[in-house]
Amino acid sequence: MPTEKTELSAEKQIKKHYLNLLFMLLAPAVMAWYYYGAQALLLLAVCTAGSALFDLVGVKFTLPRAKPPYDFSAFFTGAVIALMLPASFPLGRAAIGCAFAIIVAKMPFGSTHNAPFMPAAAGFAFLCVCWPAEVFNYPAIADKFALFRLSTAPGVAGSSLASMLQVGDSMRLSPINILHLLTGSIPGPMGSGAILVLLAAAFYFLFTRASALYNSFGFLFACGVVAFLFPRGANSSLSSLVLELCSGSLVFAALFLVNAETAESPQKPLPRLMFGMFTGLLCMLLRYFGVFEEGVCFAVLLANAVWPFAGIRLDKLRKSVIKPPANPLAEAELETGGGADAR
Amino acid sequence: MNGAGWFFDMLHVTLYTVFIQNLVFSGGYGTSEAVRIAAKPRRLLLFSSYIVYFGVITSAACRILDFIPAIKALGDTGHTAVFIAVLIVSYVLTAVLFWVVLGAEPKFLSQLGISALNTLVLAVPFINYRAAYSFSESIGTGIGAGVAFFLAVFLISKGMGKLCANKDIPPAFQGTPAIFIYVALLSLAFTGFSGSSLFA
Amino acid sequence: MPANRKQKAGPLQDVFLKGILVHNPILVQVIGICPVVAAAVSLRAAALLAGIYTLILILTEVIASAFLKKTIRWVRVTLYMLIGLVVISPFSCYLEKNNAGIRITVGIYLSLLAANSLAVLRCEKIAVKNTVKYTFFDSLAASIGYSAVFLLVGFIRELVGNGTIWDKPVRFLPRASGMLMPFGGFIVLGFLAATLRAVVIRRYPQHAKAMMIQINPMPVTLKVPTDPATDKISNDTAEAPVINTLVTEAGTETDVPEALENADPPADSEPVNENETSEAEEPGVQDKAEAITHGEDNPVPSESSEEDSGEHSSIAEESSLNTEQEPPQEASQTQAAHTDTPQDQPEGIPGHSNPDLIDQRFMDLLHFLEECDTPSEGNKLTDS
Numbered sequence: 001m002p003t004e005k006t007e008l009s010a011e012k013q014i015k016k017h018y019l020n021l022l023f024m025l026l027a028p029a030v031m032a033w034y035y036y037g038a039q040a041l042l043l044l045a046v047c048t049a050g051s052a053l054f055d056l057v058g059v060k061f062t063l064p065r066a067k068p069p070y071d072f073s074a075f076f077t078g079a080v081i082a083l084m085l086p087a088s089f090p091l092g093r094a095a096i097g098c099a100f101a102i103i104v105a106k107m108p109f110g111s112t113h114n115a116p117f118m119p120a121a122a123g124f125a126f127l128c129v130c131w132p133a134e135v136f137n138y139p140a141i142a143d144k145f146a147l148f149r150l151s152t153a154p155g156v157a158g159s160s161l162a163s164m165l166q167v168g169d170s171m172r173l174s175p176i177n178i179l180h181l182l183t184g185s186i187p188g189p190m191g192s193g194a195i196l197v198l199l200a201a202a203f204y205f206l207f208t209r210a211s212a213l214y215n216s217f218g219f220l221f222a223c224g225v226v227a228f229l230f231p232r233g234a235n236s237s238l239s240s241l242v243l244e245l246c247s248g249s250l251v252f253a254a255l256f257l258v259n260a261e262t263a264e265s266p267q268k269p270l271p272r273l274m275f276g277m278f279t280g281l282l283c284m285l286l287r288y289f290g291v292f293e294e295g296v297c298f299a300v301l302l303a304n305a306v307w308p309f310a311g312i313r314l315d316k317l318r319k320s321v322i323k324p325p326a327n328p329l330a331e332a333e334l335e336t337g338g339g340a341d342a343r
Numbered sequence: 344m345n346g347a348g349w350f351f352d353m354l355h356v357t358l359y360t361v362f363i364q365n366l367v368f369s370g371g372y373g374t375s376e377a378v379r380i381a382a383k384p385r386r387l388l389l390f391s392s393y394i395v396y397f398g399v400i401t402s403a404a405c406r407i408l409d410f411i412p413a414i415k416a417l418g419d420t421g422h423t424a425v426f427i428a429v430l431i432v433s434y435v436l437t438a439v440l441f442w443v444v445l446g447a448e449p450k451f452l453s454q455l456g457i458s459a460l461n462t463l464v465l466a467v468p469f470i471n472y473r474a475a476y477s478f479s480e481s482i483g484t485g486i487g488a489g490v491a492f493f494l495a496v497f498l499i500s501k502g503m504g505k506l507c508a509n510k511d512i513p514p515a516f517q518g519t520p521a522i523f524i525y526v527a528l529l530s531l532a533f534t535g536f537s538g539s540s541l542f543a
Numbered sequence: 544m545p546a547n548r549k550q551k552a553g554p555l556q557d558v559f560l561k562g563i564l565v566h567n568p569i570l571v572q573v574i575g576i577c578p579v580v581a582a583a584v585s586l587r588a589a590a591l592l593a594g595i596y597t598l599i600l601i602l603t604e605v606i607a608s609a610f611l612k613k614t615i616r617w618v619r620v621t622l623y624m625l626i627g628l629v630v631i632s633p634f635s636c637y638l639e640k641n642n643a644g645i646r647i648t649v650g651i652y653l654s655l656l657a658a659n660s661l662a663v664l665r666c667e668k669i670a671v672k673n674t675v676k677y678t679f680f681d682s683l684a685a686s687i688g689y690s691a692v693f694l695l696v697g698f699i700r701e702l703v704g705n706g707t708i709w710d711k712p713v714r715f716l717p718r719a720s721g722m723l724m725p726f727g728g729f730i731v732l733g734f735l736a737a738t739l740r741a742v743v744i745r746r747y748p749q750h751a752k753a754m755m756i757q758i759n760p761m762p763v764t765l766k767v768p769t770d771p772a773t774d775k776i777s778n779d780t781a782e783a784p785v786i787n788t789l790v791t792e793a794g795t796e797t798d799v800p801e802a803l804e805n806a807d808p809p810a811d812s813e814p815v816n817e818n819e820t821s822e823a824e825e826p827g828v829q830d831k832a833e834a835i836t837h838g839e840d841n842p843v844p845s846e847s848s849e850e851d852s853g854e855h856s857s858i859a860e861e862s863s864l865n866t867e868q869e870p871p872q873e874a875s876q877t878q879a880a881h882t883d884t885p886q887d888q889p890e891g892i893p894g895h896s897n898p899d900l901i902d903q904r905f906m907d908l909l910h911f912l913e914e915c916d917t918p919s920e921g922n923k924l925t926d927s
Contacts, residue, residue, distance in 0.1 A: 062513035062515060063513050092717055093717050096717065096719060104528070104730055107513070108512065108513070108516040108520065108521050108524045108733065109506075109511065109512055109516075109521065109524075110509060110510075110511025110512050111511050114511045114512075116502060116506070116528070117532075122528055122531065125531050126719075126721055129534050129720075129721035129724065130718075130721035130722075131717075131719075286535050286536065290535050291535070291536070291537065295535045297535075298531075298534070298535025299535070301528060301529075301531065301532035302532045305501070305528075305529055305532060306498065308501050369725060370581060371576065371578075371728065372655075373577065374577055375573055375574050375576045375577065375660050376660070378573050378576070379573060418636075418639055419646070420632050420635040420639060423628065423632070423654040423657075426654075427654075427657055430624075430658075431621045434621060435621060438617050449615070449616060452616075452617035453617055455617070460620055460621070460624055460658055460663070461658055462577040462578075462655045462658050462659065462660075464658075465657070465658040466651060466655060469651040469655075470651075473651070514740075514741075515738070515740050515741040515744075516733075516737045517740075518740070519570065519733075519736050520733045520736040520737035521733070522573075522733075523729050523732045523733030523736055524729065524730060524733035524734075527726045527727075527728075527730040527733060528726070530729060531721075534724060534726065
């Protein structure tokens with residue numbers, strides 16, 4: 001029976017979990033500010049504040065007498081959605097996406113931890129479906145760093161690496177190209193292009209949630225294998241591997257979407273790895289055969305839906321393969337006919 | 344006609360109606376039955392088999408009838424009448440077969456009626472007609488309807504289990520509201536493949 | 544008698560209240576969803592489909608009540624579809640010739656109205672068991688409830704998804720075209736259902752227990768954990784996934800909805816009799832073995848059959864445990880299921896933080912589904 005102490009401890013852990021994630025998101029947020037100016041920060045602020053506001057209002061309406069502990073998950077949801085959007089995305093529509101994430105994907109199910117689908121993925125998927133043109137039209141990177149610039153260049157269709165791969169174009173990789181890809185100096189989602197920064201943020205996971213890296217590793221591994229084996233366009237296998245992993249929000253999703261804690265998230269390392277690989281496969285299927293150039297949010301939603309079944313099967317398989325070590329004491333009791341049942 | 348070509352046409356359309364344009368999630372067909380069967384999924388396989396059976400029979404019969412010029416020249420209303428008539432005849436013949444030959448009980452025949460006379464099975468010939476599918480593709484739609492139903496009910500059923508275990512659901516959302524929203528998010532997930540609703 | 548006189552005073556009011564709110568076909572009974580989620584993308588389309596379906600529903604129910612009571616059930620359901628076709632055809636012809644735009648908007652969903660499960664459900668549950676007059680009013684109530692939801696969904700989706708109302712632009716929100724897709728329809732239905740629940744619980748608490756008509760989201764494998772000390776359902780019920788198979792005192796497994804159906808009705812409900820017209824609030828599940836083709840209209844245990852058996856003792860124990868923890872809306876089930884100690888009807892709905900209450904809510908209403916397949920009669924072709 002959970003005691004008040006254990007419940008408080010769980011609440012603190014959840015709060016700490018989301019605060020850690022928010023801390024990690026600072027790095028890509030700073031990169032977004034560097035590339036797109038204060039407009040990026042404004043979009044981030046609108047999304048996080050909007051999510052928090054909708055969360056408070058939602059709790060007020062649905063649980064008027066209860067006072068659930070605040071866990072900063074709404075801030076995290078808003079920040080993730082903002083960082084996957086282009087800096088030129090209209091603020092009002094971004095707020096609508098955050099409202100969808102909180103009001104539809106989180107509020108009816110109580111808390112983010114108990115939500116069957118990851119709210120940020122649901123919110124971003126909603127934006128993709130409603131305004132695909134705006135979501136996937138990315139502005140050019142600014143020539144100079146302007147700290148307080150509140151406007152960006154308009155979004156341009158087909159300017160991102162993911163859209164280039166979708167139409168079957170290829171790119172010859174050179175050290176400069178690879179550097180641009182890794183530092184995010186190409187049009188794309190405002191916070192998820194700086195791969196090096198994200199990988200650096202991933203180190204933080206080692207100290208806070210090392211187990212979550214199984215999800216991320218499995219996801220990236222599966223995406224990499226598919227990209228290597230089935231390159232799009234005229235790219236070589238190695239080029240395809242680099243391009244696919246650096247395009248869109250793949251690495252960002254690996255760190256912040258795929259290892260999110262929802263109602264049926266796996267907990268043990270092997271299921272986490274398998275979940276990540278499963279989500280990666282779905283993501284690449286959606287990239288190759290889906291309508292949108294970036295299907296990771298839909299892949300996360302599908303994985304959230306299907307995984308409980310797959311997870312149970314995997315657990316049974318694991319138990320049948322990995323038998324527990326024999327207990328000599330129990331075996332001796334069986335031989336002599338003793339044991340609890342015999343008593 | 345090339346048998347392999349027939350098979351791949353059929354397979355292509357089956358996969359399309361199951362994953363790309365899942366008839367339940369992307370088209371809304373048979374949703375009532377899906378949600379209700381999801382609450383008691385042990386009959387799912389049998390129910391889905393019946394849907395496949397009636398979907399294929401109806402597809403085949405309607406496609407054959409469409410070769411008759413008089414029927415092909417009919418408009419939407421005429422085709423509606425033909426499709427409904429074909430579905431009813433196929434259900435009645437199947438029910439009579441089960442009743443007379445196999446001695447089925449009325450309760451079973453009623454269950455057969457649920458699996459035959461629903462929007463999902465009736466939608467199959469309409470989809471074939473609108474998309475101008477060939478004979479093999481029409482059979483694929485019939486098979487795909489049952490498989491899509493199976494997948495949809497399976498996913499909804501798993502979701503219902505999660506919702507049941509969730510004690511944090513606000514009181515106003517307990518039960519059907521939470522289930523509706525769960526199905527909505529499932530439908531949103533499938534939109535990643537289709538991008539829009541094709542069957543309308 | 545005063546009680547009967549009071550009940551006679553507002554049976555129509557109750558019929559309409561229940562048909563529109565408490566047993567709303569879409570939001571509570573989850574029937575006839577297909578055209579709502581897929582075709583109600585504008586107010587105009589929703590009005591068209593709702594109007595046509597109202598006609599179908601009323602005509603089908605009245606004809607079923609007047610002429611089809613003696614027909615074999617599995618033949619009867621085909622006649623409902625034919626009646627639907629007869630009603631739809633003139634409208635479809637007219638729209639094809641005079642308003643092709645709206646005909647394209649509603650697409651095949653106009654034709655699919657003939658196969659809508661609501662008509663079959665209402666006919667099998669109510670029409671063939673009641674008089675024509677009662678059936679007419681009941682079908683009117685159900686169609687008002689259905690149409691109201693249809694129109695609301697169409698209105699909201701057109702406004703949010705298209706930025707128009709009845710094709711007239713209203714631009715104060717960005718147009719979220721995703722709401723025109725089926726998932727948008729489900730979302731609107733979910734929130735409407737939640738609003739309805741909240742309204743009924745607050746305004747009509749006496750009907751709230753009858754509204755616990757929800758899909759039972761349960762796996763079929765677990766047994767009810769019992770407390771060995773008291774031999775009652777243990778508190779682990781709140782933790783364990785809810786089940787729909789109980790191990791009864793007789794040691795046999797039975798389905799919860801069947802157990803609910805076997806339970807006695809609560810004290811305040813009237814047994815439904817085909818000969819009763821205005822007195823009967825609801826047609827009951829008179830014949831438990833008569834499975835309807837499309838689910839249950841009223842899964843409240845008060846409509847359960849008069850048959851009494853020991854198979855419902857487990858649900859009785861469970862209900863009594865829940866009653867101890869004071870969920871008033873569970874009292875109906877307690878009263879229905881518990882044959883030994885009928886309890887007073889509680890009023891109102893309690894606070895919402897009781898976990899057993901939450902689980903019990905999810906455990907309600909299986910006979911809404913179980914009417915399709917009551918597996919009590921052995922493994923014949925009826926069972927999979």
